[in-house]
Amino acid sequence: METVKHADHYNRNLECPACGKKSRFKIWDRIQIDKNPELRDKVRDLSLFRFQCPKCGHETYLDYDFLYIQSNLRLVIYYAPGGGDVTNMHQSLQKPEYEFMKAFRYRLIRQRAQLLEKLAIFDAGYDDRVIEIMKVMIQSFLAAQASPIHASLIEFTHSESGDAFHFADQSQQKSGMLPFNDSMHQTYQALERDLGEALPPDDMLEITPQWAVSFVKDHQDLFA
Structure with missing residues (x-):
């Protein structure tokens, strides 16, 4: 089955590290909370990244690059645990259509624990x-x-x-x-x-x- 690419996510065939069975998993390139409010809590409890094998039930968490945008917090996070360069992504958000995001906070985060802590800080209303x-x-x-x-x-x-x-x-x-x-x-x-x-x-x-x-x-x- 071919990968179907959407504007903000795509499905990937993943092989279970326990039993080897392959199954589909949704990978998010761009997480926009205004557009998908149900993803807010799924990011914070990590359930959005939890892969459970449909055959053996083995669970694992995936760590991959994505862009996170939450307008009510004026927040943009580039999450790049692999150490990737986010220059092109950052430049793409400087286009005129993203003028409303000019006063947003922009943060580059490399580790999952730091991602969760940053979200906790901004959720609490702090700098x-x-x-x-x-x-x-x-x-x-x-x-x-x-x-x-x-x-x-x-x-x-x-x-x-x-x-x-x-x-x-x-x-x-x-x-x-x-x-x-x-x-x-x-x-x-x-x-x-x-x-x-x-x-x-x-x-x-x-x-x-x-x-x-x-x-x-x-x-x-x-x-x-």
Whole structure:
């Protein structure tokens, strides 16, 4: 059966890694939530990428490049886990017909965990530039405790039970959580106000933990 290519997705024959049976699976090139609102939650719970073999029931998750657009969040994500170049895709969105997206955030993301965290940050109504900087500050705070915690991982989460930062010190096998409480929100607002124009443009593609470390180092006068 030939592959039928649509404007935003196509079907591919996939071979089950467990039993070898081939079956069809829908691959999404472009996920537009305005057009397909039912995909919003399927991206966040990863069910859109779950492949279940119809013969043996084996489940696996596929990781592939796609474009994600959600207008109510003013958000465009280039998800490219394979390390591909997104230049052509980015240039295609600069055409006149996409003028309405000029004020959108554009982000390039390479890892699934980072994709889910970015979506959580934007769903909660926060600026990922400020959140990444807060994670650097939390890392320093934890390391300065009487019993230091050297958090190798800090992740923002958003749920009905509340927003929080989860951290893990893999060397000591320690983990914990800091709720995004009123005090934390005040810190966020102060950073958002005080950093002002020092922050990079909102369409800067890569806002990562590494970027945040460099930003704090280069702007230490703003954190005194």
